[in-house]
Amino acid sequence: MPLMPVILWTDALVFLLVISAIGFGLYAARHEHLRAPWRRVARSRVGIGTLVVLSFYVLIGLLDTVHFRLPLADQTAGTETGAGTKFGPDVLSLFDAWAAPLRERQEKTYSAPFATHLFVKEAITQPDGSVIRDYPRLNYGGRHLKDPTQRGWDILRLTLRGLAEGLIVWGLIAAQVVWSTARGQGIGFMAARDVLLAGGTAFPWRTALGTLAVMLVLGFVAGELALRYHILGTDKVGEDVFFQALKSIRTGLVIGTLTTLVMLPAAILLGIMAGYFRGWVDDIIQYLYTTLNAIPGVLLIAAAILMLQVYMSNNADQFESLVERADLRLLFLCLILGVTSWTGLCRLLRGEALKLREADYVRASSALGVGHFAILGRHILPNVLHIVMITLVLDFSGLVLAEAVLSYVNIGVDPTMNSWGNMINSARLELARDPMVWWSLTAAFVFMFALVLAANLFADVVRDAFDPRLRGVR
Amino acid sequence: MIAYILRRLLYAVPILIGVNLLTFTLFFVLNSPDQMARMHLGEKRVTPEAITNWKQEHGYDKPLLFNEAASGLARVTDTIFFERSVRLFAFDFGSSDDGRDIGYDISQRMWPSLAIAVPVLLVGLALNISLALFIVFFRATYLDIGAVVLLVAMLSISGLFYIIGGQYLLSKVFHLVPISGYDTGVEAWKFLVLPVIVGVIGGVGSGVRWYRTLFLEEVSKDYVRTARAKGLTERRVLFRHVLGNALIPILTGVVVVLPLLFMGSLITESFFGIPGLGSYTIDAINNQDFAIVRAMVFLGAVLYILGLILTDISYTLVDPRVRLQ
Numbered sequence: 001m002p003l004m005p006v007i008l009w010t011d012a013l014v015f016l017l018v019i020s021a022i023g024f025g026l027y028a029a030r031h032e033h034l035r036a037p038w039r040r041v042a043r044s045r046v047g048i049g050t051l052v053v054l055s056f057y058v059l060i061g062l063l064d065t066v067h068f069r070l071p072l073a074d075q076t077a078g079t080e081t082g083a084g085t086k087f088g089p090d091v092l093s094l095f096d097a098w099a100a101p102l103r104e105r106q107e108k109t110y111s112a113p114f115a116t117h118l119f120v121k122e123a124i125t126q127p128d129g130s131v132i133r134d135y136p137r138l139n140y141g142g143r144h145l146k147d148p149t150q151r152g153w154d155i156l157r158l159t160l161r162g163l164a165e166g167l168i169v170w171g172l173i174a175a176q177v178v179w180s181t182a183r184g185q186g187i188g189f190m191a192a193r194d195v196l197l198a199g200g201t202a203f204p205w206r207t208a209l210g211t212l213a214v215m216l217v218l219g220f221v222a223g224e225l226a227l228r229y230h231i232l233g234t235d236k237v238g239e240d241v242f243f244q245a246l247k248s249i250r251t252g253l254v255i256g257t258l259t260t261l262v263m264l265p266a267a268i269l270l271g272i273m274a275g276y277f278r279g280w281v282d283d284i285i286q287y288l289y290t291t292l293n294a295i296p297g298v299l300l301i302a303a304a305i306l307m308l309q310v311y312m313s314n315n316a317d318q319f320e321s322l323v324e325r326a327d328l329r330l331l332f333l334c335l336i337l338g339v340t341s342w343t344g345l346c347r348l349l350r351g352e353a354l355k356l357r358e359a360d361y362v363r364a365s366s367a368l369g370v371g372h373f374a375i376l377g378r379h380i381l382p383n384v385l386h387i388v389m390i391t392l393v394l395d396f397s398g399l400v401l402a403e404a405v406l407s408y409v410n411i412g413v414d415p416t417m418n419s420w421g422n423m424i425n426s427a428r429l430e431l432a433r434d435p436m437v438w439w440s441l442t443a444a445f446v447f448m449f450a451l452v453l454a455a456n457l458f459a460d461v462v463r464d465a466f467d468p469r470l471r472g473v474r
Numbered sequence: 475m476i477a478y479i480l481r482r483l484l485y486a487v488p489i490l491i492g493v494n495l496l497t498f499t500l501f502f503v504l505n506s507p508d509q510m511a512r513m514h515l516g517e518k519r520v521t522p523e524a525i526t527n528w529k530q531e532h533g534y535d536k537p538l539l540f541n542e543a544a545s546g547l548a549r550v551t552d553t554i555f556f557e558r559s560v561r562l563f564a565f566d567f568g569s570s571d572d573g574r575d576i577g578y579d580i581s582q583r584m585w586p587s588l589a590i591a592v593p594v595l596l597v598g599l600a601l602n603i604s605l606a607l608f609i610v611f612f613r614a615t616y617l618d619i620g621a622v623v624l625l626v627a628m629l630s631i632s633g634l635f636y637i638i639g640g641q642y643l644l645s646k647v648f649h650l651v652p653i654s655g656y657d658t659g660v661e662a663w664k665f666l667v668l669p670v671i672v673g674v675i676g677g678v679g680s681g682v683r684w685y686r687t688l689f690l691e692e693v694s695k696d697y698v699r700t701a702r703a704k705g706l707t708e709r710r711v712l713f714r715h716v717l718g719n720a721l722i723p724i725l726t727g728v729v730v731v732l733p734l735l736f737m738g739s740l741i742t743e744s745f746f747g748i749p750g751l752g753s754y755t756i757d758a759i760n761n762q763d764f765a766i767v768r769a770m771v772f773l774g775a776v777l778y779i780l781g782l783i784l785t786d787i788s789y790t791l792v793d794p795r796v797r798l799q
Binding site: 287452 | 489493626756778
């Protein structure tokens with residue numbers, strides 16, 4: 001069955017980011033001054049532990065970035081020319097397809113985590129024709145149970161099954177690692193296992209495998225349970241909250257990474273030019289970023305998003321689908337967040353370039369008649385790359401948090417887009433209900449907290465590895 | 475000194491002009507007043523007359539930059555740019571879309587904002603400094619490591635959760651204070667307790683961590699070793715020598731944000747229903763009232779520049795090594 005690939009704007013930029021990350025990895029591998037700090041990161045236990053957690057997020061985010069449209073089931077409808085397959089209007093991602101059971105099993109409205117019954121009472125027609133008001137059974141959650149009181153045992157059974165599956169997969173990976181360690185060090189399998197358990201390897205395998213075990217078990221248990229229940233409940237229109245929280249990962253990652261990416265060229269170019277050339281170039285660039293900095297960030301974002309809304313409501317016909325529209329708004333949000341946040345990096349780079357231009361090797365190449373831009377590209381740029389990298393990593397968690405706040409104020413991502421900010425925003429009314437609907441908020445909290453905490457800890461490791469003196473940058 | 479301040483003030487003028495041009499472009503050039511009118515009126519009621527009426531009512535019916543119909547100086551002054559943007563320099567904010575005087579609203583609404591922002595700043599500062607000193611006193615022990623992990627965890631939680639959690643605990647479970655609202659005069663205190671507590675706790679994570687690094691930097695310096703070598707107790711070293719010297723970056727960091735306290739906090743105020751400048755801005759954003767947003771952007775820029783100047787001055791006051799010229 002042919003699929004029609006759809007590449008949204010942010011998808012393209014994410015692919016670009018992945019390609020440049022790979023490219024940079026290859027570049028860094030050949031340069032000792034970049035390789036050494038990364039080696040230090042890889043030797044750090046906190047660094048590796050958080051990296052494992054982050055890679056789970058990244059994996060889901062990437063799966064959710066490959067978009068396509070499915071062919072329509074009914075190909076015959078209205079085809080005279082027979083020119084190719086017809087495609088449905090829905091833009092799906094690999095993740096959507098993979099998590100289809102979660103996406104498709106919609107209830108009527110709210111239901112609590114692991115519930116078998118709806119959260120609100122409804123009029124139910126009994127078999128004998130009488131009508132009572134009670135909580136109806138859910139369409140999907142716990143449907144396989146004949147007797148809902150058996151739920152506890154069923155959950156336990158599924159948990160154990162998920163646990164076993166997770167441990168088996170982990171065991172295979174761990175055995176592979178032990179085996180290759182044994183071969184590398186020329187010792188027996190059991191001896192290698194003892195070395196790993198004692199944490200005796202340069203690469204902290206013990207931490208890596210430990211974190212991996214936790215993540216795999218969590219993943220498999222959640223997977224097993226999510227097929228039978230709504231493990232984080234359902235929201236107002238009956239959508240699975242667990243699914244929403246997983247879908248929000250992409251939004252968070254896109255905001256956290258693309259924002260820095262789109263501002264990088266301008267920040268790097270202007271920053272090192274200001275520091276290197278000084279004089280009027282410096283004056284202009286300083287004026288530029290002081291002016292942008294003077295505008296309160298939230299207000300600039302609000303103003304820009306308001307303008308975008310006006311533009312979109314006046315040019316509604318330019319957008320083919322809701323997804324495209326939401327995607328463009330996300331991209332625009334990244335751009336405008338980038339505009340408000342590039343100044344910090346620019347100032348840092350300017351300061352560094354001011355120092356570097358006095359360095360002996362720069363003065364030597366200048367004396368040898370090397371052109372200004374050649375010096376910038378060959379001597380200044382490679383020597384400020386570590387600052388760029390630290391900023392990229394440090395800014396990430398702040399941007400993820402900023403997304404939540406902005407969406408709360410309605411100037412964030414599109415309301416139709418899955419994001420933690422939107423989940424929190426809708427939770428405001430749910431908390432006022434009695435009894436309280438607490439699961440949307442909890443889900444958003446847990447997923448966001450895990451990501452941001454991991455990113456923060458990882459950022460600290462990266463910063464310390466690259467430049468302990470930059471401790472106070474944040 | 476005075477010459478320096480004057481020069482800095484003069485330097486602020488081009489920046490404010492830049493801010494002004496930028497907002498003008500954003501609000502009037504990229505989106506014409508016609509489009510604004512259309513959005514405010516809604517899709518159904520859009521007729522050419524309605525648009526003209528709306529523009530006339532709100533004073534957007536003039537040319538953008540240059541009025542050909544007028545004569546003399548009015549060619550420049552009788553335009554949207556002059557009426558809407560140049561007047562901001564005289565702090566004449568004009569009226570909002572629903573006809574209220576923005577300047578008056580700002581002067582009324584800045585007090586509730588200050589009533590929250592100032593206590594948050596002061597209590598937060600005292601709490602953060604004492605916690606940081608406490609952690610530094612136990613540096614390189616398990617207490618230190620545990621505290622740092624806790625701090626990183628605390629700063630990984632979105633501020634929204636602090637607010638929601640605080641409201642839930644103090645108001646819904648223990649019924650100590652009202653969830654939200656505001657009152658005039660002294661009665662306001664019970665509405666202020668919760669936002670202040672939430673604001674202080676929300677800032678502990680990043681604040682204490684930052685101060686801890688500052689203190690640790692000082693602790694490793696030579697004069698501290700000298701102080702210890704001459705037999706001072708650790709407590710005296712920390713409180714007299716380290717605290718005194720670390721106060722310089724702390725104070726200057728505080729001075730930068732002082733003027734911006736007037737702007738209030740968007741999220742806190744809208745959550746707690748405080749009628750300050752923060753909720754004023756949020757309401758304006760939600761009602762798409764561009765006049766207010768523009769006024770607040772300008773005000774924010776002015777206060778930011780004021781903060782920069784104050785920082786430079788405070789450096790010379792607390793650090794005798796710095797001299798302005």
